[in-house]
Every structure is written in C-alpha cells, then in structure tokens.
Amino acid sequence: MPELPEVETTIRYLRPALLGEVIRDLTASNRGESHFNIPFSEVQERIIGTKTAALNRLGKWMLFEFLNPEENSELKAVGHLRMSGRYKIADEVIKHPHNRFQIHLENGRIINYIDQRRFGTFHFVEDFKNHKALAALGPDILAADFTAEQLYEGLRKTKKPLYSALLDQSIVAGLGNIYVNETLHAAGLHPLMPGLAITPTQAERLLREARRILTLALEMKGTTLIDNLYQDPEGKTGQFAKMLQVYGKKSDPDVEVLKIGGRSVFVHRNTKPTFSH
DNA sequence: AGGGGTACCTGCGGGC
DNA sequence: TGCCCGCAGGTACCCC
Numbered sequence: 048m049p050e051l052p053e054v055e056t057t058i059r060y061l062r063p064a065l066l067g068e069v070i071r072d073l074t075a076s077n078r079g080e081s082h083f084n085i086p087f088s089e090v091q092e093r094i095i096g097t098k099t100a101a102l103n104r105l106g107k108w109m110l111f112e113f114l115n116p117e118e119n120s121e122l123k124a125v126g127h128l129r130m131s132g133r134y135k136i137a138d139e140v141i142k143h144p145h146n147r148f149q150i151h152l153e154n155g156r157i158i159n160y161i162d163q164r165r166f167g168t169f170h171f172v173e174d175f176k177n178h179k180a181l182a183a184l185g186p187d188i189l190a191a192d193f194t195a196e197q198l199y200e201g202l203r204k205t206k207k208p209l210y211s212a213l214l215d216q217s218i219v220a221g222l223g224n225i226y227v228n229e230t231l232h233a234a235g236l237h238p239l240m241p242g243l244a245i246t247p248t249q250a251e252r253l254l255r256e257a258r259r260i261l262t263l264a265l266e267m268k269g270t271t272l273i274d275n276l277y278q279d280p281e282g283k284t285g286q287f288a289k290m291l292q293v294y295g296k297k298s299d300p301d302v303e304v305l306k307i308g309g310r311s312v313f314v315h316r317n318t319k320p321t322f323s324h
Numbered sequence: 325a326g327g328g329g330t331a332c333c334t335g336c337g338g339g340c
Numbered sequence: 341t342g343c344c345c346g347c348a349g350g351t352a353c354c355c356c
Contacts, residue, residue: 049349049350050349050350053349107350107351127350127351128349128350129349129350129351130348130349130350130351131348131349164348166350166351167350168351179352180351180352214350216350216351223349223350224348224349224350225349226349269349270349271349272348272349273347273348273349274348276348276349277349294349310348311347311348
C-alpha cells in the first residue's frame with residue numbers, strides 16, 4: 048500500500064506526536080510481536096523509558112531514533128509499512144482486529160500500529176548503515192540533490208522495462224506501483240520500454256512528472272483505495288485516488304492492463320509502445 | 325550479476 | 341448461498 052506520499056504523510060503526523068515524548072510502555076496484540084526482529088520482551092526493555100529524538104524517511108523506509116536520557120544511549124529502528132501498515136494516534140488502544148502493537152506515551156497518547164497483512168516491519172539496528180535494504184537503497188526521488196542525469200544513468204544501465212526499473216528501489220527510492228503507473232502515463236512513456244533505451248530528455252521528463260505527481264499526492268495526503276486500508280495517523284483517508292489517470296482503471300476502455308513481473312500495469316491506449324522520442 | 329518466480333499474510337470481490 | 345480463485349499500494353529470498 049503505502050508509497051512515498053503515504054509514508055511521508057504518516058511521518059509528518061507522527062513527528063509532533065512522538066518527538067521528545069517519553070515512552071511509558073509498549074504493548075502488542077493480535078500476534079503483533081512478529082513485526083519485530085528481536086524477542087518482544089527485549090523490545091520492551093530497550094524502548095521503554097526512551098524518548099523519540101528523530102523520525103526520518105528514506106524512500107518508503109521510516110528511520111526512528113530513540114534516546115535513553117538516563118544512560119544517554121541511542122536506540123535506532125527501521126520501520127516499513129509494506130502493503131497494509133498504518134499508524135493511528137489516539138488516547139486509547141484502538142479496538143481493531145489488526146491492531147498489532149501500541150506505543151504508550153507518558154502524556155497519555157497511544158500510537159497504534161495497525162496492519163492487516165502483517166508484512167510491516169519494525170527492526171532494531173546498531174546503525175542504519177548496517178541495514179541491508181537501507182544500504183542498497185538508491186537516492187530518494189525527492190532529495191534535492193538527485194538529478195535527472197542521475198536518473199538517466201540509473202535507468203540506462205538496465206534492460207529491465209522502465210516500469211520495473213522505476214520500482215527498483217536501488218535505482219531510485221520511493222516509487223511504488225501506483226505512482227510508477229501515473230508517472231509513466233504523465234510522461235507519455237510506455238512501461239515496457241527498456242531502461243537502456245531511455246534518452247536524457249525522457250529521463251528529465253520522468254523525474255519532473257514523478258515529482259509533480261508525488262508533490263500533489265502529498266498535498267492530498269496520499270492515495271486510499273480498497274477498504275480504506277490506508278489512513279493517516281489521524282484516521283483520514285488520502286484524497287489522491289480521485290486524481291488517478293490510469294492506475295486501477297481496468298474498466299476504462301481506453302486503458303489496457305498489462306502484466307509485468309506478476310503485477311498489474313495500466314497503460315492508456317494513447318501511450319505508444321514505440322520507443323522513440 | 326541480474327532477473328524471474330514465489331513466499332510472506334489476510335481479506336475481499338467476482339465467477340460459477 | 342457458498343466455495344474457489346485471483347488479486348491487493350512491497351520486499352526478501354531462492355534459483356537459474
């Protein structure tokens with residue numbers, strides 16, 4: 048589910064709720080212990096009594112930093128929402144069959160982690176550099192110093208179709224299925240075009256359209272589709288779904304559904320598979 | 325090395 | 341109605 052706009056929206060709500068607040072307790076329910084990479088009792092030992100010092104985003108990954116004020120020691124964790132994770136800020140432990148764990152703050156607020164499919168992760172690390180997936184991550188697509196030239200270099204190295212190359216988080220981080228579909232459509236490029244066929248002009252257009260779409264999606268607090276699975280930490284749904292041009296439009300006669308790497312890809316019939324520019 | 329297929333888990337909607 | 345299949349916004353791992 049969540050891609051860059053949903054993760055960034057989540058972080059923007061969580062930051063003011065978490066930063067500087069002492070964690071009084073951590074509880075789990077509905078098999079929520081499975082989200083952690085160490086035994087739950089150890090998670091509790093480590094995190095209780097700390098306060099959140101930082102929360103940042105890299106691609107779709109969430110980087111947590113906690114501080115133990117007494118020992119003056121640092122604790123780091125890497126979180127991922129995967130397909131169905133979301134956080135919900137409340138004054139109680141939300142009654143929900145998918146409420147997996149809860150961060151209880153000294154001020155009475157409770158951060159609930161809800162995840163239908165339980166793919167999401169909350170892994171403690173010695174250092175962010177040691178985290179395999181983070182270490183392999185390419186530049187964040189919204190990073191100010193990421194350029195169209197870099198995107199061009201990244202894409203032309205692979206013979207993968209553009210669709211797969213843009214999903215590849217080691218080339219550029221942050222895009223998922225929805226925003227890749229929308230970006231390719233807006234840029235007028237066919238998902239099956241080989242990455243190595245990209246031109247500098249096309250890479251520039253791709254980056255410009257991706258950033259335009261992501262920025263708009265951010266303003267609209269992300270995309271919520273089936274079952275309201277994605278909600279921001281205040282429980283509101285993202286409004287970008289109404290802006291989608293191709294993603295999920297399987298009943299639109301102007302949109303063709305392809306299968307690439309086992310996933311559904313939506314192409315407008317105006318988008319020609321001729322790979323010239 | 326890179327790329328494809330599959331697994332992880334739960335629930336929903338469509339077709340029969 | 342009810343069952344079975346396919347599908348869902350992501351990544352990790354195995355295999356060639």
